[in-house]
Amino acid sequence: MTGTPDDTGLTHRGLAASGAGRILLIACGALAREILALRDRHGWDHLDLTCLPAILHNHPEKITDAVRDAVEAHRDDYARICVVYADCGTGGRLQTACDALGVEMVPGPHCYAFYEGLDRFAQYDEPTSFYLTDFLVRQFDAFVWKPLGLDRHPQLREMYFGNYETLVYQAQTDDPALTALAEAHATRLGLRFERRFTGYGDLETRMARWAGGH
Missing domain, CATH: 3.40.50 (Rossmann fold)
Structure with missing residues (x-):
């Protein structure tokens, strides 16, 4: 099958x-x-x-x-x-x-930790970072935007993301289109954008x- x-x-x-x-x-x-x-x-x-x-x-x-x-x-x-x-x-x-x-x-x-590598991820101190993987970049609306109600109540963005500063895109693949989409998501959330190629x-x-x- x-x-x-x-x-x-x-x-x-x-x-x-x-x-x-x-x-x-x-x-x-x-x-x-x-x-x-x-x-x-x-x-x-x-x-x-x-x-x-x-x-x-x-x-x-x-x-x-x-x-x-x-x-x-x-x-x-x-x-x-x-x-x-x-x-x-x-x-x-x-x-x-x-x-x-x-x-x-x-x-x-x-x-997020095992994509980055557990040892490397443990070295970061990023409580103000919000992470996306390739999957979450593709499925941002279905898994982030809509479940949080931001499609209906965009004013809630500050409540959910007001304590974040940076959207960190952990890229499994080197895809310029996904990178551009991830950066657009960061803009929607009002966050700085950082891309890390983790493989x-x-x-x-x-x-x-x-x-x-x-």
């Missing part, structure tokens, strides 16, 4: 008839494009992907149960399951669940370990 990445819904990619030697990645939908790009680049054909809705990041209290249900649903079909989430606002509950399920997840507080950061490192059986 094959499919295409869905920014908001559940997707399966390359589900094998037999789980012998295959690894399933259960991931946030916001990472689908990047995971598939890395898999294809490195020829990790034994990695399959299923994505949970990216919009769960607006409801982090639901992430742990959704991941647990997905692991249980696919456990018998795969030699190994890995969870491509960091803590993502679950307050440690996701890590506790993954430990109990015997599956590994991505370390760190959120995807795939620790996501690539972690996937390489899993693909190699570590």
Whole structure:
């Protein structure tokens, strides 16, 4: 069974008839494009992907149960399951669940940290920075602007973003069109703009370990 990445819904990619030697990645939908790009680049054909809705990041209290249900649903079909989430606002509950399920997840507080690299991100002290990834640049209206009600009540911008100073765009790809769009989002929010080319950061490192059986 094959499919295409869905920014908001559940997707399966390359589900094998037999789980012998295959690894399933259960991931946030916001990472689908990047995971598939890395898999294809490195020829990790034994990695399959299923994505949970990216919009769960607006409801982090639901992430742990959704991941647990997905692991249980696919456990018998795969030699190994890995969870491509960091803590993502679950307050440690996701890590506790993954430990109990015997599956590994991505370390760190959120995807911004593992894209930057955990060690490097820890060196920054940026409480006034608002982060966007390639996914969030593309899906800014659906995941930021509209959920916050700014499409209906733009006066709320100051309440939500008044304490921020800079929009930091963590670019996974070198795409001038995405950079221009990210800068436009910064302008809409009244923030300074900074672009950092992070590439795939620790996501690539972690996937390489899993693909190699570590």
